[in-house]
Amino acid sequence: MTKLGTWALGLSISMASLSTSAGGAHGLRPTAIEVAGRAREICLTVMRIPQGFVPFHECVESLTQSGTRIAPSTDVSRLSTSFTKSERSYSESTFQERRLKEENACAGLGHAPDSATFLLCVADLDADLHSSERSD
Numbered sequence: 521m522t523k524l525g526t527w528a529l530g531l532s533i534s535m536a537s538l539s540t541s542a543g544g545a546h547g548l549r550p551t552a553i554e555v556a557g558r559a560r561e562i563c564l565t566v567m568r569i570p571q572g573f574v575p576f577h578e579c580v581e582s583l584t585q586s587g588t589r590i591a592p593s594t595d596v597s598r599l600s601t602s603f604t605k606s607e608r609s610y611s612e613s614t615f616q617e618r619r620l621k622e623e624n625a626c627a628g629l630g631h632a633p634d635s636a637t638f639l640l641c642v643a644d645l646d647a648d649l650h651s652s653e654r655s656d
Contacts, residue, residue, distance in 0.1 A: 550630070555587030556580070562625045568609045575610065578652040579645065583629055586641040590630040610649065622646050 550558070563569050563579035570576060610621060619642075626641035627633055 550587065550590065552584075552588075555590075555629070556584045558629060559583035559587060562628050566624050566628055567621050568607075569611075570609070575649055575652045578648045579610075579625075582645045582648040583625060583641070586626065586631070586637070586644060587629055589637045589640070611653065618646070622649075 559580045562583060563576055564571065567579055569579050608617065610618060613621060622642045622645045623633070623638075625645060626638050629641065631638035631641050
């Protein structure tokens, strides 16, 4: 086997063991890749922020960072993705719609709505998106 083949095989094994050891699909803390992917999906579908804009990057960054605070017992694969959705983009939404989008985003990420991490997620997301709008 070539050096490149050996390296690729080692990388595949490492990635597989990282994925299973993190236990994202087994009810343990989701992997960083799972959280980032979920954050991107939420920013597009729930928050309705188009890719390629600063607020989208800020949204993904904020939710990904917040995802590290999810309780290890949270099984994100079982969370409902049926939220009250608004067809308006985040920037066109009213204050109430924005708050609902932020709450849905944090719940969709895996934060229990009655938890301190949920409140922190909503506050951080609101602050990050507000500051990104003011910097445009």
